[in-house]
Amino acid sequence: MSAFGVYVHWPFCKAKCPYCDFNSHVRHEEVDTNSFAAALATELRMMRQRTPGRTVSSIFFGGGTPSLMPPAAVAHVLDTIAALWPVAPDAEITLEANPTSVEAENFRGYRTAGVNRVSVGVQSLDETDLKALGRQHTPEEALAAFRLAAKIFPRVSFDMIYARPGQSLPAWRAELARALTEQQGHMSLYQLTIEPETRFADLHAAGKLTIPEDDLAADLYDLTQEMTAAAGLPSYEISNHAKAGDESRHNLLYWRYGEYAGVGPGAHSRLAEGSNRIALIAEKHPETWRALVTAQGHGIVSEEIVAAEAQAREMLLMGLRITEGIDLAAHARLSNRPIAPEKIAALSELGLVTQEKTRLRATEAGRRILNAVIAELAD
Structure with missing residues (x-):
C-alpha cells in the first residue's frame, strides 16, 4: 500500500462513558497538555526513523477526547508531522470531537492548525438515552456543535450509537430520520455492544441492563442500511455510510490493511520493515507513557513481527x-x-x-x- 497514516491518541476525557472500553482516563487535576504534546512530538520522531520514504496520506486524532486538546497542542503535533514526513497536499486530517459547547469553541483553532475533517460524537438525539450513555451534552447542544463544525470544516461526520437499552424500531426510525436531515455526507452508526471491563458489562452481568435481542438488533441494522441508502449514504463499511467521495480515508487505510504509525498512550502501529510487518503497542497509562518517552524517546512496550x-x-x-x-x-x-x-x-x-x-x-x-x-x- 502506498497510503501511510499517522494516528495520534489523546487519552483524556471529562468523564468515562459506561460503554467505553477505549484507553481513556479522567484526571481531576489539570492536565499538563504542553508536556503531553511534546511527548507526542518525541514519539513521532522515533516513528520517522522507522518509516523512511513514506508520504503521509491521512492523520487521525482519536481518544479519549481529542477535542480537549488545546488548538496549540494540535498545531504542534501537525507541525511536527509536516517537518518529519512529506504530507500529501490532499491529506485527510481528522479530529474526533465531543459536542459540548466549550469544546466547540475550539473548532476554529483546530481548522487554523490544519484539521480538515471532524467526527462529531452526537451518539443520540434522545436526552434520556444520552444521560444513560454517560454523555454530558443535550441533543440541542450536539446539533449546535455539529452545525458549527459543518460551517468551519470542509468535511464532518455525524456519529451515533443505536441498539440502545429499550430502543424500539419506530423510535430509531424517527431519530435516524432527524439525523439524516442534519448530516453532511458521512455518518458513523454503531450498534451498542457490551464490552468487557466496562460499567455496562457489570450492569449487564447483574441483570440491570438489557440491550435489544438479536432479532431486534438485526431489524435495527437493516433499517439503518435501508434509510441511509435511500438518503444517498450507502454503507461502505458495516457501520459507516457516506456519499461517494466522502468516505473516511484514514479508516479505509485500516480496513485495506495499510500501514500506519500510532503515537500516544496505548496507540497501536502496523509498520512494514523489509519483508516483515511489525506490530507495536504503546504503554496505556498516560503518565507512565510520558515518563517512558522522556527516558527512551518512545513509549513502546510491545513489538513483534506479525506472522504470515x-x-x-x-x-x-x-x-x-x-x-x-x-x-x-x-x-x-x-x-x-x-x-x-x-x-x-x-x-x-x-x-x-x-x-x-x-x-x-x-x-x-x-x-x-x-x-x-x-x-x-x-x-
Missing part, C-alpha cells in the same frame, strides 16, 4: 468489513496459500460472499454474521 497466517487473518477481519472486499491474490501472498475454492463456493451458495475475478466480498447477509464467515474462510 496472522496477517492473512487480519486482512480478512478488516477487508471483509468494507463493501469493496479483499484481493484474494494479496491475501494468498500473505498467508502463503490461497483460500480453498470449495469454502468460497459453499459460502457463495449460502449467499454470504461473492467473488468477481480475484476480488472477494461479503454480501449484506454475510456482513450480518461476519465473524462466522471469517472463521470459515480462515480455518
Whole structure:
C-alpha cells in the first residue's frame, strides 16, 4: 500500500462513558497538555526513523477526547508531522470531537492548525438515552456543535450509537430520520455492544441492563442500511455510510490493511520493515507513557513481527468489513496459500460472499454474521 497514516491518541476525557472500553482516563487535576504534546512530538520522531520514504496520506486524532486538546497542542503535533514526513497536499486530517459547547469553541483553532475533517460524537438525539450513555451534552447542544463544525470544516461526520437499552424500531426510525436531515455526507452508526471491563458489562452481568435481542438488533441494522441508502449514504463499511467521495480515508487505510504509525498512550502501529510487518503497542497509562518517552524517546512496550497466517487473518477481519472486499491474490501472498475454492463456493451458495475475478466480498447477509464467515474462510 502506498497510503501511510499517522494516528495520534489523546487519552483524556471529562468523564468515562459506561460503554467505553477505549484507553481513556479522567484526571481531576489539570492536565499538563504542553508536556503531553511534546511527548507526542518525541514519539513521532522515533516513528520517522522507522518509516523512511513514506508520504503521509491521512492523520487521525482519536481518544479519549481529542477535542480537549488545546488548538496549540494540535498545531504542534501537525507541525511536527509536516517537518518529519512529506504530507500529501490532499491529506485527510481528522479530529474526533465531543459536542459540548466549550469544546466547540475550539473548532476554529483546530481548522487554523490544519484539521480538515471532524467526527462529531452526537451518539443520540434522545436526552434520556444520552444521560444513560454517560454523555454530558443535550441533543440541542450536539446539533449546535455539529452545525458549527459543518460551517468551519470542509468535511464532518455525524456519529451515533443505536441498539440502545429499550430502543424500539419506530423510535430509531424517527431519530435516524432527524439525523439524516442534519448530516453532511458521512455518518458513523454503531450498534451498542457490551464490552468487557466496562460499567455496562457489570450492569449487564447483574441483570440491570438489557440491550435489544438479536432479532431486534438485526431489524435495527437493516433499517439503518435501508434509510441511509435511500438518503444517498450507502454503507461502505458495516457501520459507516457516506456519499461517494466522502468516505473516511484514514479508516479505509485500516480496513485495506495499510500501514500506519500510532503515537500516544496505548496507540497501536502496523509498520512494514523489509519483508516483515511489525506490530507495536504503546504503554496505556498516560503518565507512565510520558515518563517512558522522556527516558527512551518512545513509549513502546510491545513489538513483534506479525506472522504470515496472522496477517492473512487480519486482512480478512478488516477487508471483509468494507463493501469493496479483499484481493484474494494479496491475501494468498500473505498467508502463503490461497483460500480453498470449495469454502468460497459453499459460502457463495449460502449467499454470504461473492467473488468477481480475484476480488472477494461479503454480501449484506454475510456482513450480518461476519465473524462466522471469517472463521470459515480462515480455518
